[in-house]
Amino acid sequence: MALARPTRRDRPAPTERSRNPVLSCIVTSSPPDRQQAFHDIALRWLPDVTRFARSLTRDETNAEDLVQETYLRAWRHWDSFKPGSEARAWLFTIARNAWRKRAPRDARLVPVEDATLQALAEQDFPLGASNDVLQRLSDADLRPAIRNAIAGLPDGFREVVELVELQELPYAEAAEVLEIPVGTVRSRLFRARRLLQQSLLEHARDAGLVAAAAEKEIRS
Amino acid sequence: MNMHRDPTTPEPPMLDCATAVRKLWDYLDRKLDDVDQEAVRLHMTRCAHCFPHAEFGQLILDAVAEVRRAEPEPASVRDGVLARLRAEGYDGP
Numbered sequence: 001m002a003l004a005r006p007t008r009r010d011r012p013a014p015t016e017r018s019r020n021p022v023l024s025c026i027v028t029s030s031p032p033d034r035q036q037a038f039h040d041i042a043l044r045w046l047p048d049v050t051r052f053a054r055s056l057t058r059d060e061t062n063a064e065d066l067v068q069e070t071y072l073r074a075w076r077h078w079d080s081f082k083p084g085s086e087a088r089a090w091l092f093t094i095a096r097n098a099w100r101k102r103a104p105r106d107a108r109l110v111p112v113e114d115a116t117l118q119a120l121a122e123q124d125f126p127l128g129a130s131n132d133v134l135q136r137l138s139d140a141d142l143r144p145a146i147r148n149a150i151a152g153l154p155d156g157f158r159e160v161v162e163l164v165e166l167q168e169l170p171y172a173e174a175a176e177v178l179e180i181p182v183g184t185v186r187s188r189l190f191r192a193r194r195l196l197q198q199s200l201l202e203h204a205r206d207a208g209l210v211a212a213a214a215e216k217e218i219r220s
Numbered sequence: 221m222n223m224h225r226d227p228t229t230p231e232p233p234m235l236d237c238a239t240a241v242r243k244l245w246d247y248l249d250r251k252l253d254d255v256d257q258e259a260v261r262l263h264m265t266r267c268a269h270c271f272p273h274a275e276f277g278q279l280i281l282d283a284v285a286e287v288r289r290a291e292p293e294p295a296s297v298r299d300g301v302l303a304r305l306r307a308e309g310y311d312g313p
Contacts, residue, residue: 043312047293
């Protein structure tokens with residue numbers, strides 16, 4: 001298995017339009033152009049905002065409502081959008097703030113206090129795995145397991161994985177959206193990856209890919 | 221291994237296992253400077269103890285990359301958003 005990380009998939013450059021000087025002028029100009037700018041700059045991120053909303057709400061109906069509310073707020077406050085700034089991060093921030101206001105108290109973004117989970121996350125080392133385990137995992141379709149593992153992460157970790165790993169926001173932009181220091185984004189990301197590794201090992205055991213004895217071996 | 225190292229390139233420091241593994245995620249993310257990147261790479265390729273950490277780290281990153289691409293939003297999401305926006309005066313595409 002090669003160590004080099006694969007090339008990131010092609011996607012529209014986040015600032016391709018939002019830094020376009022022509023569009024920057026349009027944002028504050030006449031209503032038809034204002035609408036066109038909103039379409040070009042804000043609505044283009046609808047798939048990403050939808051995904052982020054799903055991550056926040058973990059519920060399809062709530063996610064749809066949240067996406068609508070996010071875009072409604074964005075439209076109402078479109079004049080406050082700073083041309084040249086990162087529109088996607090701006091939309092994520094709106095979505096997150098909207099969710100924090102509307103979510104039931106017990107569903108807000110509160111980290112899960114699980115001592116075992118926290119202790120595991122706070123260990124410095126990533127997990128290692130034997131060649132046999134790695135081979136079996138590499139051969140398996142891990143996508144369902146990874147989706148479940150991400151969904152099961154404590155909120156503070158899941159948010160970072162969603163923004164940095166899945167939405168590919170730079171640390172600094174993720175930090176802005178989450179209102180935490182950049183260093184915290186980095187440390188949470190690394191801890192989250194460790195938790196994902198742990199989840200994958202458990203998945204491998206449950207799926208019969210790894211014998212209990214082998215799992216014990218690779219935890220050491 | 222490069223046996224004809226450019227003399228202007230600093231020799232990568234020899235890393236102990238703990239340091240190499242602590243830098244692993246940054247290494248896999250290619251966020252280290254060139255010297256550190258090379259030092260970790262050398263350590264990981266030569267150390268039988270650390271190599272599985274690197275392999276498993278890469279595996280998890282590859283697995284996450286597999287689920288990275290955002291699926292198109294359902295039509296109902298776009299329709300719902302546009303309906304709310306139009307009620308607020310948006311008349312764009």
